[in-house]
Amino acid sequence: MNVTSPLMPDLGEFTQMLKQIWESRWITNNGQFHQQLEKALCAYLKVPYISLFTNGTLPLLTALQALRVSGEVITTPYSFVATTHSIWWNGLKPVFVDIDPANCGMDPDKIEAAITPRTTALMPVHCYGKPCDIVRIQQIADKYGLKVIYDAAHCFGVEVDGRSILEYGDISTLSFHATKVYNTVEGGAMVMHDAATKQRIDYLKNFGFESETEVIAPGINSKLDEVRAIYGLLNLRQVDAAIEARHQVAVRYREALRTVKGIRFFDDMPGVRHNYSYFPIFVNAEEYGMTRDELFYLLRDNGIMSRRYFYPLISTFSTYRGLPSATTENLPNATRIANEVICLPIHHELTNDDVDRVLEVIVR
Ligand SMILES: *Cc1c(COP(=O)(O)O)cnc(C)c1O
Numbered sequence: 001m002n003v004t005s006p007l008m009p010d011l012g013e014f015t016q017m018l019k020q021i022w023e024s025r026w027i028t029n030n031g032q033f034h035q036q037l038e039k040a041l042c043a044y045l046k047v048p049y050i051s052l053f054t055n056g057t058l059p060l061l062t063a064l065q066a067l068r069v070s071g072e073v074i075t076t077p078y079s080f081v082a083t084t085h086s087i088w089w090n091g092l093k094p095v096f097v098d099i100d101p102a103n104c105g106m107d108p109d110k111i112e113a114a115i116t117p118r119t120t121a122l123m124p125v126h127c128y129g130k131p132c133d134i135v136r137i138q139q140i141a142d143k144y145g146l147k148v149i150y151d152a153a154h155c156f157g158v159e160v161d162g163r164s165i166l167e168y169g170d171i172s173t174l175s176f177h178a179t180k181v182y183n184t185v186e187g188g189a190m191v192m193h194d195a196a197t198k199q200r201i202d203y204l205k206n207f208g209f210e211s212e213t214e215v216i217a218p219g220i221n222s223k224l225d226e227v228r229a230i231y232g233l234l235n236l237r238q239v240d241a242a243i244e245a246r247h248q249v250a251v252r253y254r255e256a257l258r259t260v261k262g263i264r265f266f267d268d269m270p271g272v273r274h275n276y277s278y279f280p281i282f283v284n285a286e287e288y289g290m291t292r293d294e295l296f297y298l299l300r301d302n303g304i305m306s307r308r309y310f311y312p313l314i315s316t317f318s319t320y321r322g323l324p325s326a327t328t329e330n331l332p333n334a335t336r337i338a339n340e341v342i343c344l345p346i347h348h349e350l351t352n353d354d355v356d357r358v359l360e361v362i363v364r
Helices: 011-024 032-045 058-066 082-089 108-114 134-144 195-204 226-257 292-301 332-338 352-362
Strands: 049-053 072-075 093-096 119-123 147-151 171-175 188-192 263-265 279-283 341-344
Touching (some): 011 032, 011 226, 049 058, 049 195, 058 082, 058 147, 058 171, 058 188, 058 195, 082 093, 082 119, 119 134, 134 147, 188 195, 226 263, 292 341, 292 352
Parallel strands (some): 119 147
Antiparallel strands (some): 171 188, 263 279, 279 341
């Protein structure tokens, strides 16, 4: 049993739409389906502006460029490595801040101590699609004049009190990679809040071209092609059903795990529309009687693939471990949680029997 399974369009419908691309001979560069997908995603995600990208890493890189971020960027070590890599690729210095175990997001109580005169931006992650403390993070950003770029790679469709989580911060980025709740095979997007920024981002993701002869900045190539745009349009039709199927998996896991000593998991937060992109459990070895790794390998021996997201911490990788903020003393919660976490299989094709097979291994 795999940890995830990609959401894929009906092959017949996909083939039908491919024919339109073949007939038009327009296969990339802001084609009709690219434009349709941007419109459809704005409507689905309840945001006024979106720019499609070829993956979820390049919008992070481009956001730092677009906002002219310099010096130091405060971020979290508890994420996929692309978050910190995007800071590094911009020639900036990542500064790690510990996480709050309640949501695995950046701990607002620890941010101010990490701010120096060189700090210009915060790059928090809504980990597992669980909203960070968006209000307090914005208060700190306002107080110190910092930009906020949210890595919202896990947040497709997540809403707080009926508003998209993507409304918060200066820019949010999404990943549409095959392993995410919604995918375009590879793909991603950036969400911004005004037409001028959208225009500038569209130039930047197309080498900086403003017109045939004018280049306004050192842009990059991060365009999404027409083939993946139709794949994305078709997947959008079934993503709600996929999220509901994931929800049912989460409900079944929670019911069975609630009484298991030493296993912690997240419940839904009031007022939040979750997307059930991951189902992390946290193993307290002493109480549970088995370490996280022992359980991880036991699951594997039973043919069940789980993932230790996010272990190891980004701050332990060779590029980053020499940074002053990368020490375990600075990151006690992240260090502990990285050693406790297992993300259980969760996807739209998982049956009750599958879920019960996973639970049989864990509930002893
Ligand atoms: C998946 C992911 C990314 C990178 O997205 P890609 O589409 O794979 O480039 C960035 N940040 C986080 C938190 C992710 O989970």
